[in-house]
Amino acid sequence: MATDLYAALAHAMPALRDEFETLLHDLVEIPTVSMDPAHAADIWRGAHQAAAILQACGATVDIVPTPGYPVVFGQLIVNPAYPTIAIYNHLDVQPANEPQWQHDPFVFQRDGERYLGRGTTDDKGPALTALLAARFAVQQGIPLNFQFLWELEEEIGSPNFAHFLTQRRADLTCNSVLVSDTIWLSRTTPAVPYGLRGMLAMSLHLETGRHDCHSGLTGGAARNPLGELSALLTQCYDAHTGAVHIPGFYDHVRPLGDDELESFLASGFDVTTFKAVHGLHHLRTDDVRQVVQAIWSRPTFEVHGISGGYQGPGVKTIVPHAAEAKISMRLVPDQDPERLVGLVQEFIQQRNPDVRIAHEGYLRPYLGDFRGAYGTAVREAVRFGFGKTPSFIREGGSIGAVVTMDQLLRVPIVFLGLSVPEHGYHAPNENFDWGQARGGLRAFVKYFEILATLPSS
Numbered sequence: 304m305a306t307d308l309y310a311a312l313a314h315a316m317p318a319l320r321d322e323f324e325t326l327l328h329d330l331v332e333i334p335t336v337s338m339d340p341a342h343a344a345d346i347w348r349g350a351h352q353a354a355a356i357l358q359a360c361g362a363t364v365d366i367v368p369t370p371g372y373p374v375v376f377g378q379l380i381v382n383p384a385y386p387t388i389a390i391y392n393h394l395d396v397q398p399a400n401e402p403q404w405q406h407d408p409f410v411f412q413r414d415g416e417r418y419l420g421r422g423t424t425d426d427k428g429p430a431l432t433a434l435l436a437a438r439f440a441v442q443q444g445i446p447l448n449f450q451f452l453w454e455l456e457e458e459i460g461s462p463n464f465a466h467f468l469t470q471r472r473a474d475l476t477c478n479s480v481l482v483s484d485t486i487w488l489s490r491t492t493p494a495v496p497y498g499l500r501g502m503l504a505m506s507l508h509l510e511t512g513r514h515d516c517h518s519g520l521t522g523g524a525a526r527n528p529l530g531e532l533s534a535l536l537t538q539c540y541d542a543h544t545g546a547v548h549i550p551g552f553y554d555h556v557r558p559l560g561d562d563e564l565e566s567f568l569a570s571g572f573d574v575t576t577f578k579a580v581h582g583l584h585h586l587r588t589d590d591v592r593q594v595v596q597a598i599w600s601r602p603t604f605e606v607h608g609i610s611g612g613y614q615g616p617g618v619k620t621i622v623p624h625a626a627e628a629k630i631s632m633r634l635v636p637d638q639d640p641e642r643l644v645g646l647v648q649e650f651i652q653q654r655n656p657d658v659r660i661a662h663e664g665y666l667r668p669y670l671g672d673f674r675g676a677y678g679t680a681v682r683e684a685v686r687f688g689f690g691k692t693p694s695f696i697r698e699g700g701s702i703g704a705v706v707t708m709d710q711l712l713r714v715p716i717v718f719l720g721l722s723v724p725e726h727g728y729h730a731p732n733e734n735f736d737w738g739q740a741r742g743g744l745r746a747f748v749k750y751f752e753i754l755a756t757l758p759s760s
Contacts, residue, residue, distance in 0.1 A: 308443055312748055316741065319435055323740055324418070326356055328411040330394065330427045331420035337372060337395035337459045346372045346455050349394055353453050356431075360438045362451065367471060369456075369463035376471060377451035379441055387448040388754060389477035389712075390437065391704060392430030392484060393457030396422040403731035416737045424726035426457070428735035429483040429743065432721060436747030445748075446755050450477055454704055457484070460502075460664050461703030468711045478715075479677065479754070480708055483743075485698055485720030486728060489580065492571050493685050496718045497678070498697035499705060500602070501634035501668035503643055507532060507651065508659040512624035515612070521622050528626035529611045535655050536628060539647075540604040545587055545597065547604045547632075549650045552643065557636040557670075559600045563697075566673070567595040570694030580724040599697040603633040631663075633699065640665035666703045669716075677715045680753040684719065688746025719746060 335349035336342040350373050354364040357377035364377045372395070380387075399408035399421040406412055408421040418428065430453060437449045454464055468475065488494045509528040516525055540547045547553070574589050588594060597603075611626030613619035632647075634640055644662060651658055672678065673695040685693040698718075709716060721743040727733040 308445075308748070308752065309745070311443060312439060312745065315439065316744070319439070319744060320737060320741070323431055323435060323737075324413065326431050327418055327423065327428055327735075329356075330431070331411040331418075331422050332409055334399075334409045335395045335422070335455060336398050337456050338398055343372075346395065350375050350455060353394055357434070357451060357453075360434060361441070362449075365471075367467050369466045369470075371463040372455040374455065374464065374467040375451070375453040376467075376474075377449075377453070378474075379437060379449040379451075381441055381448055382446070383448075385446045385448050386479075386755065386757075387450060387477045388751070389450040389452055389475065389480045389708075390433045391452045391454070391480055391482045391708065392433065393426050393454040393704070394422070394430065395455045395458050396425065396427075397458055397729045399731070399733075401731040405732055408731075408733070414734075418735045418737075419732065421733050423733055423735035424722045425728050425733065426484045428740060429721045432740050432743040433481070433483050433747055436744045437751065439744070440748055440751040445751050447751055448476075450475065452704075457702065457704060460666055461707065462664065464704045465707045465711065468707060472711065475712060477712065480712065480714060480716045481750070482702070482705060482716060482718050483720055484702060485700075485718050486722045486724060486726075487720065488570055488572055488694065488696070488724075489576055490723045490725070491691065493689055493691050493693035494570065494696050494698075494720070495673070495678075495681055495685065495693045496698035496720070497673040497695055498599075498636070498670040499668060499701055500599075500697070500699055501638065501640060501666045501706070502631055502701045503634060503640045503647075503665040504629075504631040504663035505647065506661045506663060507535070507628045507630065508625070508661065509627075509655070509657055510625040510659075511657070512622075515621040515624050518620040518622050522620075525622045527622055529609070529623050531655060532609065532611075532626050532628045532658070535651065535658065536606055536630070538654055539630075539650070542606075543587065545603065547602070549604075549646055551646050552602070552604075555637045555639065556602060559596060563600070564592070564596070566695050567599060567697075568592065570595075570696055595696075598699045600635055602635050602638060605631050605633075607631060633701070634665075634668050636668050636670045638668065640667060666701045667706045669702075669706045669709055670697075671709075671716055675715075676757050677717045677754075680750055680757065681717050681719055683753060684746045684750035687749040688744075689742040719743075719750060
């Protein structure tokens with residue numbers, strides 16, 4: 304069967320490419336920016352377009368409302384006796400306000416093998432790749448059922464995904480979940496994550512007056528909220544080493560296993576390439592052992608923005624009346640974000656009780672297993688699809704829906720991402736390419752073929 308299966312896939316590939324490009328065009332040109340309420344109508348338009356795509360592929364579809372934006376739930380049930388795999392992707396995207404965009408981010412463009420536009424790689428291109436592979440598997444008689452969970456709130460932390468899962472739990476008959484929303488180490492180094500960091504986000508506000516004041520009249524006596532917030536941040540963490548000074552912050556951090564560190568190092572991670580890909584001039588360290596642990600298995604404290612006072616050209620000698628700092632912490636197993644909220648709040652209020660803290664939400668960390676049958680299946684699938692053996696790593700980012708699925712579905716969760724760093728996740732000039740889509744189609748079909756034979760599937 305395998306020879307005929309992949310000969311049929313090779314024969315179908317030109318038509319699949321044409322269809323993929325048409326569908327990606329249709330999705331990219333709907334600006335499904337979940338972070339911006341001005342795009343609420345676009346989110347719903349994207350949900351209806353997604354439903355139409357799933358229906359055209361033979362799925363039954365429900366657009367499931369939540370207290371926020373909906374989840375598009377599609378099902379390709381061939382035979383209730385077959386194992387069922389759920390495929391998770393998200394169709395909402397980041398804003399695209401950066402001046403570095405070289406074209407309209409919501410006008411789909413093809414440049415040779417590349418597809419340009421916001422959402423092409425995160426996560427509309429991978430979603431369509433997985434869908435077309437699943438439909439092909441059904442057409443070729445692979446004995447699996449498929450359920451598609453297409454979310455529209457991932458970029459804002461999946462606040463209502465648990466509502467969807469609870470509401471439709473009886474319908475979610477899957478034996479495992481496949482997620483395609485992660486990034487390789489490089490184009491030549493496939494990576495399969497088995498863990499994700501969690502996140503705790505806050506904004507700090509300090510107001511010391513009704514309006515800005517002239518520093519010649521008030522300087523030296525007036526409090527300066529920009530200076531005070533800056534001093535507070537230096538008490539929270541060491542900007543040179545990244546070490547967090549908040550007592551108890553590192554309690555309960557699960558030690559990294561020797562086999563995990565060995566897997567990290569066996570990935571071929573290269574510090575020089577890492578800096579080049581991300582446009583970094585310098586790192587806190589160039590020791591590869593420390594770098595891979597810092598980005599994959601250690602918690603962080605980051606300052607994302609400080610605002611207040613005069614922002615125009617030159618220097619306007621005022622004392623600002625208010626300032627704000629935006630911060631977040633990436634969390635690792637077994638850190639509890641609810642506990643850390645209390646620790647951070649107590650630490651800040653002891654040092655500056657006038658600071659007002661706004662909690663922007665949190666995500667728990669996730670840790671799966673790469674040693675079992677599903678890990679073997681995805682390793683073989685990626686090797687077949689791309690001709691390269693993947694490395695198993697943890698990923699430094701967060702996907703809130705994964706934690707929710709792990710808690711509520713209690714089935715194995717496997718990652719098979721297709722994006723590479725130069726695709727520009729969350730960056731200007733985001734793109735995807737046919738090479739990754741073509742390899743992804745082969746990898747997904749191979750994974751489905753293997754999964755259909757697993758006793759535990």
